Amino acid sequence: MKHRAARPGTHVSADASAPGGPAALEAVPVRHRGRWVAALAVLLVAAMAARSMAVNPRFQWDVVGQYLFDRAILTGLERTLELTVIAMVIGVVLGVVLAVMRLSPNPVVAGGSWVYVWFFRGTPVLVQLLFWNFLSALYPRLSLGVPFGPTLVSGSATALITTWTAAILGLGLNEAAYMAEIVRAGILSVDEGQAEAAQALGLTRLQVLRHIVLPQAMRVIIPPTGNETISMLKTTSLVSVIGYAELLYAAQIIYSRTYQTIPLLIAAAIWYLVATSVLTVGQYHLERRFGRGSSRNQAATMVQRLRASFAGRNGRGAGATGSGGAGAGGVGGVGAARAEEHR
Amino acid sequence: MTVTGASAHGTAAVHARGVHKSFGRLHVLRGVDLEVEPSQVLCIIGPSGSGKSTFLRCINHLEKVDAGELSVHGELVGYEQRGSRLYELKDREVARKRTEIGMVFQRFNLFPHLTAQQNVMLAPVQVKGESKATAAERARTLLDRVGLADKADAYPNQLSGGQQQRVAIARALAMQPKLMLFDEPTSALDPELVGEVLDVMRDLAAEGMTMIVVTHEMGFAREAGDALVFMDAGVVVEAGAPRAVLANPRHERTKSFLSKVL
Numbered sequence: 001m002k003h004r005a006a007r008p009g010t011h012v013s014a015d016a017s018a019p020g021g022p023a024a025l026e027a028v029p030v031r032h033r034g035r036w037v038a039a040l041a042v043l044l045v046a047a048m049a050a051r052s053m054a055v056n057p058r059f060q061w062d063v064v065g066q067y068l069f070d071r072a073i074l075t076g077l078e079r080t081l082e083l084t085v086i087a088m089v090i091g092v093v094l095g096v097v098l099a100v101m102r103l104s105p106n107p108v109v110a111g112g113s114w115v116y117v118w119f120f121r122g123t124p125v126l127v128q129l130l131f132w133n134f135l136s137a138l139y140p141r142l143s144l145g146v147p148f149g150p151t152l153v154s155g156s157a158t159a160l161i162t163t164w165t166a167a168i169l170g171l172g173l174n175e176a177a178y179m180a181e182i183v184r185a186g187i188l189s190v191d192e193g194q195a196e197a198a199q200a201l202g203l204t205r206l207q208v209l210r211h212i213v214l215p216q217a218m219r220v221i222i223p224p225t226g227n228e229t230i231s232m233l234k235t236t237s238l239v240s241v242i243g244y245a246e247l248l249y250a251a252q253i254i255y256s257r258t259y260q261t262i263p264l265l266i267a268a269a270i271w272y273l274v275a276t277s278v279l280t281v282g283q284y285h286l287e288r289r290f291g292r293g294s295s296r297n298q299a300a301t302m303v304q305r306l307r308a309s310f311a312g313r314n315g316r317g318a319g320a321t322g323s324g325g326a327g328a329g330g331v332g333g334v335g336a337a338r339a340e341e342h343r
Numbered sequence: 344m345t346v347t348g349a350s351a352h353g354t355a356a357v358h359a360r361g362v363h364k365s366f367g368r369l370h371v372l373r374g375v376d377l378e379v380e381p382s383q384v385l386c387i388i389g390p391s392g393s394g395k396s397t398f399l400r401c402i403n404h405l406e407k408v409d410a411g412e413l414s415v416h417g418e419l420v421g422y423e424q425r426g427s428r429l430y431e432l433k434d435r436e437v438a439r440k441r442t443e444i445g446m447v448f449q450r451f452n453l454f455p456h457l458t459a460q461q462n463v464m465l466a467p468v469q470v471k472g473e474s475k476a477t478a479a480e481r482a483r484t485l486l487d488r489v490g491l492a493d494k495a496d497a498y499p500n501q502l503s504g505g506q507q508q509r510v511a512i513a514r515a516l517a518m519q520p521k522l523m524l525f526d527e528p529t530s531a532l533d534p535e536l537v538g539e540v541l542d543v544m545r546d547l548a549a550e551g552m553t554m555i556v557v558t559h560e561m562g563f564a565r566e567a568g569d570a571l572v573f574m575d576a577g578v579v580v581e582a583g584a585p586r587a588v589l590a591n592p593r594h595e596r597t598k599s600f601l602s603k604v605l
Contacts (some may be wrong), residue, residue, distance in 0.1 A: 124376075162508070181471055191452075193448060193450055193452040194452060194454065196448070196452065197446075197448060197452035197453075197454070197511075198454070198465075198466075199405065199438070199441065199464070200403055200405065200441055200444070200445075200446040200515075201442070201466035201469040201470065201514070201515070201518060202438045202439065202441045202442035202466055202518060203438060203465075203466065203469060203470060204434055204435055204438045205434050207469055207470075211469060212454055213467065215456050216455065216456055
């Protein structure tokens, strides 16, 4: 039994949904000429860029290679990663506290959180970094003691605020303001009925937050937190202005001596790319883990989509036109296999 | 705020006199009077917006009563009387009182990140401090009782609406409440799934559980209910034996409501 499909776009799902049913429809797939032109244009631009990078001697790839594993550069990379981790930990912990404060019924507590976020999101992180670095100009001595009472510990601000502490404070406190909003959005995304059901069982507010609300808020909190981490990794390069020798500053120190500016910036950029790529892969897997049960079709990776696209082209050319989900690709694949059987 | 002295009705499971509740300018409850005896099954019917659900939520203090007297097993809900003054209860004390009142919601409100068994175990472990082994064993017994022994490890989104609601009932029973509140437990279910939930509720009623059921299931109210209350516009319009009220409503409003739903 063979039909000519009236609407070619619909035949694959009809086919795949009826295993062992009637023979598959056969139809000429729609040709997407515009897409082919666009794909060729992309390839052309990529080829031009690749050629330029290969033939322009000023890239000095040999110098890049020479410094890529330089001890100073690797130490810088290590410090960049350290800054990222510590600043994010401060950001997440303080962010959760600020988010919970913001949702407090007490207007002073909620208002305090609002002012914090307003200030730290409203001023550039670069200005905050410089500010922390020059804190000793504002408070020459820092002390710990009873408010408006006796002092317990005291020390010189210049000694306490090193470039490292300034970097950690600047990045961490700024990040907390962004994380506070992310966590708050996550908490608000959890259906009110969840908290009510937990309260009705006799859980206290804190128990409801810990056992019911926060675990469910994670699904909403994780993806932007991953973005924030990747963004933080790059933002740490701002710390170079206060003279902390992280990755970018390490490269700057070398090229200020050797004048090989471009190759060293490329070496630094390569390491930033490697680190963000690793984080991106990690984020992707975290999202899939926390997204379990929330959607039927999990987003496919780019590799899966390419594979699905080719599988579809060999068979029916329909996989590529699917909705971009792994499910659509799979259907295309099954359709192709079944088409072979029936011939 | 006018709240009269502590209840003299120590024996009543729920005792309400002139209960008022407003949401901003919306006056939802306008003096609800009601009495539920232990082991009684009371069904509340009425048009939407009549305040039935709000009243139910007042009973376990999910909503705060604005005026009137509301007590459960002789204790005021959400307040404590010392001398002639009323004191609002702390979060922890409210939570402790809620452990004696089970509640089942229209939209189930199972915790989606926990399995059926974990849903049932959560409160006994976290609130009563039971060991996980004891709680797990009881959870399985309760799931068996609602006919879902084989679904203990299923997550809520793998269960049908009727199954989810039965897990929700098991979850409420895990705290061994003296009183169960049902807020339109079958309204969100496909028609063919309503029966399985009502069966569980009938069993519970037969075992002598005190129940207040806000429902549109007149059949359930007639067969399983000991008393029926018709609410409209924030007050109890008519109360009595279910068969009598359903067959011979005395008030015009009850008549016109029943003529639409029966």
